Structures are given as C-alpha cells and as structure tokens.
Amino acid sequence: MDGDLRGWRPCLLAGAVFAVCMAGTTLPTPLYGLYQEKFGFDELTVTVVYSVYAFGVIGVLLLAGDASDAVGRRPVLWWGLACAAASAVCFLCATALGWLYAGRLLSGLSAGLFTGAASAYVIELAPRGSPRATFVATAANMGGLGCGPLLAGVLAQYADRPLHLPFVVHLGMVAVSAAVLTLLPETVRDRKPLSTVRPQRPGLPPRVRAVFGPAAAASFVGFALFGVFTSVSPSFLAHSLGVRDHAVSGLVVALAFFSSTAGQLAVGRVGVARSLPLGCALLLAGLALLAGALHWDLLALVVLSAVVGGTGQGLSFRGALSAVARVSEADRRAAVISALFVVAYTGISVPVIGVGLLVEPIGLEGAGLVFIACMALLVSAAGVYLLRRPVPEAEPADRT
Incomplete structure (x- = not known):
C-alpha cells in the first residue's frame, strides 16, 4: 500500500498544484458584489x-497552447503560477476598476498556460497505464475551479x-505550489528552445x-451556463432572493463545478455516444430549473440548476472532447482540440x-430568461442532431 x-x-x-492555480481563477466570484459597492459599477x-x-x-x-511540448511542462507551469501570483497582487492593490481587468486578464493567462500543460503533466506522472490518471487531472481542474468561490465566500463571510x-x-x-513544483521531475525529455513555439491555428x-x-x-452552452453562474448568480442571490451570505453564494457556484467533475467521471461508464445527448438533456433541464428560479425567486431551484x-x-x-x-x-488532433476550447471559452464570455447588456433595459431576471431561451434552442438542436446521428463510440474516456 505504501509503495x-x-x-x-x-x-x-x-x-494539487493544478487545483491551486485553477482556484485562483474563480476566487473573485462571490466578491463581485463587494467590488460593485466599492467602485460603483453596474452588472454589465x-x-x-x-x-x-x-x-x-x-x-x-x-x-x-503547445509550448509545454517544446520547452517542458515545469517552465510553463512556473509561468502560469507567476501569472496567478500577479493576478492576486492586482486584486490586493485594487483601487480602481482597471486593477480588476488586469487581475482577470492575468488569471486567464494562468489558466491558459495550465489547462493543457498541467493536464498532460498529471497524466505523465501517474503510474504508467493507470486509467485513474485522467480522473486526477479532471478532479484537479474542476475541483480547483469549485474550491475558489467556496474559499473566497467563507473567508469573506467569516473573516x-x-x-x-x-x-x-x-x-x-501559490508560493507553496512553486516550492512543490521544484521537487517534481520534468517529463519532457526532448526539450526545444522557446523560439520553436509557433501560434496554433x-x-x-x-x-x-x-x-x-x-x-x-x-x-458552448455548458460553458455559457457556467459563465452566468460565476458572474451574475451572486448578484441574483443577493438582490432577488435576499441571500447576502458570501459563503452561500460561493457554495452555489462551487456545486456547479463539483457536479461537472461527477459528470465527466461518468463518461467512462455511459460511453461517449450516449454522454453527448444525455449531457444536452441535462443542460436543458438545468436551464429550465434556472428559468424557474428566476421566475419564482426560489433558492432551491438555483441549487438544483x-x-x-x-x-x-x-x-x-x-x-465532446473524446x-x-x-x-x-x-497530426491534426491538437488543432481540432484547440478549436473546441476556443468555442467553449467563447461560450463562457460572449x-x-x-446578459449584462440586457440587465439595464429589462432587468436581471428578464436578461436571464432571454439567455436561457437562446441557449435552450441551441442545445436542443444539438441534442436532436446527436440522437439522429450519434457520434462514433470512442475508447473509454480514460484512454482518450
């Protein structure tokens, strides 16, 4: 057992290093209401x-995106940790709105550097051939994202x-993570200079x-749903439901990320061909629950959503990834996966x-309902297409 x-x-x-970096990207989530009070800006x-x-x-x-394949995993992860530390410093020094923009941009750079490099690094450091390696990478990624708002919410509420x-x-x-990283081995043996890294199309x-x-x-729809949860749900909880407990706001957002981890782990059992239409159906149900929460102002429906x-x-x-x-x-796989991530992260932003643009003319609830209707149409069309033309069954997810 010890061995x-x-x-x-x-x-x-x-x-653990992966999780620490990703936690930093969602740390401000339950704090946006406090920043609104401090700097006086609107939902947009x-x-x-x-x-x-x-x-x-x-x-x-x-x-x-492929820099760690050339220069090594650890250098890229150190750059990512440096960006994460710089992001935290921006939020600590925030005396105007510009500091928040800088902090979020640096946070995005840290996540971009970590997403591919850390996933590969975790899998390469696992005992060879173990199917649990992907589980560790998935849990570190989504679990870290979930721990960020939970940590910030608890500290903001009780400290x-x-x-x-x-x-x-x-x-x-981050400092402890950097120290840990110095103790771990490099897994890329044939390293090249940074000048060999080229933009990926x-x-x-x-x-x-x-x-x-x-x-x-x-x-796109799944990441868009996460985007709404992590940007405006704390404001909805505070203003529409009267929930001003930062720990509760952080927990609600964290539940979405923890549930995503469970869903990703289930793909190995469900199979890729069934997981995509089933995922679309659950996304549609989640959107319907969120619509009910907005319409009836019910916290229970927000949690279920x-x-x-x-x-x-x-x-x-x-x-989808599998x-x-x-x-x-x-020889084209990296480019295709990059395209999928670009679509996903467009969904988490645009x-x-x-929603922010619609808040002023029609209110937060109305803007949320318009968003839900658009996303429901998109995910329904995708789900129907996938039922009629299932994707080829892939190898079990842990091997893809």
Whole structure:
C-alpha cells in the first residue's frame, strides 16, 4: 500500500498544484458584489470584468497552447503560477476598476498556460497505464475551479478584510505550489528552445466537421451556463432572493463545478455516444430549473440548476472532447482540440456580456430568461442532431 502511494505521490502533488492555480481563477466570484459597492459599477461591468478572463485563456491557447511540448511542462507551469501570483497582487492593490481587468486578464493567462500543460503533466506522472490518471487531472481542474468561490465566500463571510484575505491566502498557496513544483521531475525529455513555439491555428478537417458542430454547440452552452453562474448568480442571490451570505453564494457556484467533475467521471461508464445527448438533456433541464428560479425567486431551484446543469456540462464537454479527438487524425488532433476550447471559452464570455447588456433595459431576471431561451434552442438542436446521428463510440474516456 505504501509503495503504491509513493508511486502516485508525484501525480497527486502535480494535481494539487493544478487545483491551486485553477482556484485562483474563480476566487473573485462571490466578491463581485463587494467590488460593485466599492467602485460603483453596474452588472454589465461585472460581466465584462468576468469575461476578460476568457479572452486571456483563448489568447494563450492560440499563441502558445503547445509550448509545454517544446520547452517542458515545469517552465510553463512556473509561468502560469507567476501569472496567478500577479493576478492576486492586482486584486490586493485594487483601487480602481482597471486593477480588476488586469487581475482577470492575468488569471486567464494562468489558466491558459495550465489547462493543457498541467493536464498532460498529471497524466505523465501517474503510474504508467493507470486509467485513474485522467480522473486526477479532471478532479484537479474542476475541483480547483469549485474550491475558489467556496474559499473566497467563507473567508469573506467569516473573516476580516474580505477583499484582501482571500488573495493573501491564495498567494501563500501559490508560493507553496512553486516550492512543490521544484521537487517534481520534468517529463519532457526532448526539450526545444522557446523560439520553436509557433501560434496554433485551429482547424477542422472535413471528416471532423459532422461531429464537431453538435459537440461544439453542447460545449458552448455548458460553458455559457457556467459563465452566468460565476458572474451574475451572486448578484441574483443577493438582490432577488435576499441571500447576502458570501459563503452561500460561493457554495452555489462551487456545486456547479463539483457536479461537472461527477459528470465527466461518468463518461467512462455511459460511453461517449450516449454522454453527448444525455449531457444536452441535462443542460436543458438545468436551464429550465434556472428559468424557474428566476421566475419564482426560489433558492432551491438555483441549487438544483447548479447540480443538474453542472452534471450536464461535465458529460457533454468530456464527451465532446473524446468524440472530436477520436475522429481527428493524430497530426491534426491538437488543432481540432484547440478549436473546441476556443468555442467553449467563447461560450463562457460572449453570452455573459449579452446578459449584462440586457440587465439595464429589462432587468436581471428578464436578461436571464432571454439567455436561457437562446441557449435552450441551441442545445436542443444539438441534442436532436446527436440522437439522429450519434457520434462514433470512442475508447473509454480514460484512454482518450
């Protein structure tokens, strides 16, 4: 048993570093209401501040998504931790709105650097051939995203200096993560200079397009749902439901990410061909529950929407990733996966800004209902298409 644990130790430590970085990207979520009070900005500004993060991620994916394949995993992860630390410093120094934009952009850069490199690193450090390696990478990614708002919400509610302490704690965690990273081995043996890294152009070979369209639509809706939860749900909870407990707001957002982890893990049992339409159905149910929550002002429906929608997001996104990887040729696979991530992160930003634009003329509830109607149409079309033309069954998800 001890020997088995020692074999897993590098993988688990790398997973912990991954989780720390991703937690920083969602740390401000339950604090946006406090920033609104401090700087006096509206809901549209909240959504724009939130969405700057996604543009940072997309920029890194397009410009340096494969950098760790060339220069090594650890250098890229150190750059990611440096961006995470700089983001925390921006929030600590925030005396005007510009600091929040800078902090979110740096947070997006850290997530973009970590998403591919850390996933590969965790899997490479696991005992060879273990199907649990993907589980560790998935849990670290989505679990870290869920822990961010939970940590910030609890500290903001029950400790002093709510706009400072969460970022001080995260800075300490980043410092420990950097120390841990120095103890872990490099897994890329044939390293090249940074000058060899070239921008990646997402591409879609003809054989991929039939699968990519509905898979991308489901991914777009799932990430859009997460975008709404992590940007405007704390404001809805406070103003419409009277829930001003930051810990509760953070927990509701965290539930969506934790449920996504469960959904992604279920793909191995459900199978890729079934996980995509099932994920679409659960996303549709999550959207319906959110519509009910907006209409009747019920906290229970918000919680159910987070759980059901999060599970659907996990099923649909991991199923989409597995499906497009399965039908892509090896020399084009990275470009196709990059294209899927670009669509997904567009979903986490553009619709959220649309909600922000509609808040002033029709209110938060009305804007939310318009968003839900648009996303429901998109995910329904994708689901119907996938039922009529199922994607090819892939290898079990842990091997894709």
